[in-house]
Amino acid sequence: MKLFNHIIMTEDINKFIRIIHQKNGKIKIQYDFENQVNIYKWLREFGYRKSKLDNRVIYYREHDGEVKQTNFLKIKTAFSDFLQNGNYKNLPENINQNDILEWYYLKNPIKENSLLKHILEDELSNTEIHSLRMQTNHSYEHRFQINEFIKKLLDWGFKKTIDKISSYSSDPSPLYYKQISKEEYLIFNHFASEAKCEDGFDCWIGIYQNEKLIGKKNPSNIESVQLDFEITRDITLIEKFLN
Structure with missing residues (x-):
């Protein structure tokens, strides 16, 4: 002032x-x-x-x-x-x-x-x-936040594939995954990815014998970490996996 x-x-x-x-x-x-x-x-x-x-x-x-x-x-x-x-x-x-x-x-x-x-x-x-x-502009803000989160996932070492069999949502969606133990993968599915303002990310831990099965076969076990993940609210849930 x-x-x-x-x-x-x-x-x-x-x-x-x-x-x-x-x-x-x-x-x-x-x-x-x-x-x-x-x-x-x-x-x-x-x-x-x-x-x-x-x-x-x-x-x-x-x-x-x-x-x-x-x-x-x-x-x-x-x-x-x-x-x-x-x-x-x-x-x-x-x-x-x-x-x-x-x-x-x-x-x-x-x-x-x-x-x-x-x-x-x-x-x-x-x-x-x-x-x-x-x-x-809510639509602009939303798209920017979505794109920024995808950049963070890639910076954190996540890989991208497509959920061809809809293992994590009702339609095929992009999956971002990172191996956190021998058969455990931290997975984000980008739900409603074609929508302008209704898309977002759910976070899971899925069990696969190898990463080539992700998006092609259902996991042998799946655990929800956080649905509709928000980074400012939920980052503590996954921090230990990001190093």
């Missing part, structure tokens, strides 16, 4: 509002084009951005080298919170914080217009595209 503290302690409230002294002696708060530009620049300095992701408009925030999805309402809330905190300087005489807040909620100066787009819009890097897809 160091950036935010720096912003709120150094901002002049007069950058965002224009004071009109009326003939009847009253003071009116307004904002013009320059004020709106300064508001949008404040939002940009605070890390808010607008872009397109997979042909959809997306709002996000850059902070500490990371991007996080947000929305237009949260962007507006960030500025209203700044006004409510009242940590700006140079508040004109005869105006108090409540007057500023009344102006903000009455005039609604932050709008989804071309000016906001011009100031906040950025092109996403490949790293940012991946990060935001992981946050906003």
Whole structure:
């Protein structure tokens, strides 16, 4: 929050509002084009951005080298919170914080217009595209996690074959196996492997006379280790076999 503290302690409230002294002696708060530009620049300095992701408009925030999805309402809330905190300087005489807040909620100066787009819009890097897809696209996130798990299995020394006789699921599926004793094999079957978002892995220990039988013959014995295996939850179940 160091950036935010720096912003709120150094901002002049007069950058965002224009004071009109009326003939009847009253003071009116307004904002013009320059004020709106300064508001949008404040939002940009605070890390808010607008872009397109997979042909959809997306709002996000850059902070500490990371991007996080947000929305237009949260962007507006960030500025209203700044006004409510009242940590700006140079508040004109005869105006108090409540007057500023009344102006903000009455005039609604932050709008989804071309000016906001011009100031906040950025092109996403490949790293940012991946990060935001992981946050906003369940199918993309799922496929990425599936592929990452397969990479881990191969890194751990698992071999791949096909379960031609459906020993471990209702349809032929990829099997990843690793020998853990003379006739014991740690086996992951990739169930529903052709589905976009419904696939996953079951973990077993199967007994075979040799590895050439895996996927071609039923094991002489089978033990479930964990159905619908999740690496963050279930890794301790197989750690001793990964060395």
